Amino acid sequence: MGVLERKLRQKEEVRNSILTAAWSIIQTEGWQALSIRKIADAIEYSVPVIYNHFESKEAIMLEFVKEGFRQLRDHIQAQLSEEDRSCQQLEIAGKAYWQFAFANQATYQLMFGMGLPPCERARQVPEIQSFSTMLVSLIQKVIDHSNQPDTNAFLKFHTFWSILHGLVSIQMINRSATPDELSELVLEDAIYGFIKALVV
Amino acid sequence: MGVLERKLRQKEEVRNSILTAAWSIIQTEGWQALSIRKIADAIEYSVPVIYNHFESKEAIMLEFVKEGFRQLRDHIQAQLSEEDRSCQQLEIAGKAYWQFAFANQATYQLMFGMGLPPCERARQVPEIQSFSTMLVSLIQKVIDHSNQPDTNAFLKFHTFWSILHGLVSIQMINRSATPDELSELVLEDAIYGFIKALVV
DNA sequence: TTACAAAAAATAACACTGTTAACTTACAGG
DNA sequence: CCTGTAAGTTAACAGTGTTATTTTTTGTAA
Numbered sequence A, B: 001m002g003v004l005e006r007k008l009r010q011k012e013e014v015r016n017s018i019l020t021a022a023w024s025i026i027q028t029e030g031w032q033a034l035s036i037r038k039i040a041d042a043i044e045y046s047v048p049v050i051y052n053h054f055e056s057k058e059a060i061m062l063e064f065v066k067e068g069f070r071q072l073r074d075h076i077q078a079q080l081s082e083e084d085r086s087c088q089q090l091e092i093a094g095k096a097y098w099q100f101a102f103a104n105q106a107t108y109q110l111m112f113g114m115g116l117p118p119c120e121r122a123r124q125v126p127e128i129q130s131f132s133t134m135l136v137s138l139i140q141k142v143i144d145h146s147n148q149p150d151t152n153a154f155l156k157f158h159t160f161w162s163i164l165h166g167l168v169s170i171q172m173i174n175r176s177a178t179p180d181e182l183s184e185l186v187l188e189d190a191i192y193g194f195i196k197a198l199v200v
Numbered sequence C: 001t002t003a004c005a006a007a008a009a010a011t012a013a014c015a016c017t018g019t020t021a022a023c024t025t026a027c028a029g030g
Numbered sequence D: 001c002c003t004g005t006a007a008g009t010t011a012a013c014a015g016t017g018t019t020a021t022t023t024t025t026t027g028t029a030a
Helices: A003-029 A036-043 A057-079 A088-103 A105-111 A118-124 A127-144 A151-174 A181-199 B003-029 B036-043 B057-079 B088-103 B105-111 B118-124 B127-144 B151-174 B181-199
Strands: none
Touching: A003 A036, A003 A057, A003 A105, A057 A088, A057 A105, A057 A127, A088 A105, A088 A127, A088 A151, A088 A181, A105 A151, A127 A151, A127 A181, A151 A181, A151 B151, A151 B181, A181 B151, A181 B181, B003 B036, B003 B057, B003 B105, B057 B088, B057 B105, B057 B127, B088 B105, B088 B127, B088 B151, B088 B181, B105 B151, B127 B151, B127 B181, B151 B181
16 A cells, blocks of 8 residues: 555656656756746646746755755765875866866856855855865865864865855856866966965 | 036035945845835935936946955955965965955955856956956966966966855855854865866 | 928837746646 | 545736836927
8 A cells, every 4th residue: 555655656756757857958048047947848748747846946956056065065975095195186076076067057056146146145055064074074184294273274165165165166167167277287286376375 | 717627526426325325225124125215215315316326226336346346356465475485375375266256245245146147257356357367377387387377377366266265155144144153164176176277 | 480301319129038926737646 | 426635727916027008298399
């Protein structure tokens, strides 16, 4: 008598179809073009059904923000080595961050500012915490080869993240969508500067 | 027979009233809440009149982006000294940038990404050029005490701007709207790191 | 002063948006 | 088979940017 289970499974399926439909719209037309009616058309349900699964359009987009932070964390972590505690790890992390941003531009733009009112975000996205923690402990390792994050490591993490996000943003705003030679140089320059200031 | 002049003057007045109305809406309700009808209500004209002065709502917002870059440039330049060519000038510039961003949050958010599709921007805002030029020549001065900008200075400018914008963005997204003690530390840390990498 | 052309402004519409109240249909349990 | 609940629908509300059409105003020449 798994009728309830089946219903839950069906509900989950609809939820997923909403997310995949929304995602395909964002990818093909950009997050500005995402609309509830377009999603409803794509999943072949009426509009109010979507509101049985998500509180609002923003809640749907927040789902991708969360996914984005998880993926970003995993993408960076995948390229780091557990043993190596040298500052080259920071270079790897920085370049991985950069690479993720331009390989997933729609996601990255959704993650940062565009489309969502700024201050609500952090509170609604605990994934940011998880992402932050990873980078903090990476820096901690580089600083003093320990695993106990202190205030200084947090401060340095904040600086590091800011530099990376700034590089990506300015690149996306100012030049074309795909990074060129010069910007790669700028990236290396900035990371190098950060490391230099860190280890001395 | 200054009837034509009077008409031009009146047209200019309406244009200005549109901008001031739009600006007051942005300041009180945020740029998300700006709408053509609200502007029309405020200036006591019908909606299509606005389209005789601006091509679109985005064109109106772009006007504030331009103003923003002009003001940012002037704000920084006002705090620099012509004679001093030490790297402390960079610290001053960096802190002035930071201060401007949080003293003019609506403007800053309008200038960077939020609300406008990214890639069109740079082409439509020549003021970015002017702002960039100022910072490039500042860095050139610090590097080799000359006034001839070279590729290296441009690269360093890009890095510097990225760091600053990153700091502001992460602060606005992650923490509260007003910067706290820790973030001031991060700011100094980042600027210090940049200068250190620059002069050595 | 009146007639007329041209410029200015207003109305009203189009095609959308997010969101929700009210109604209908489908379906499982008694 | 009937009934109550839950799922899904239609239709509406209150907006949005933008524009075609119509009206009003205004300056000029007869």
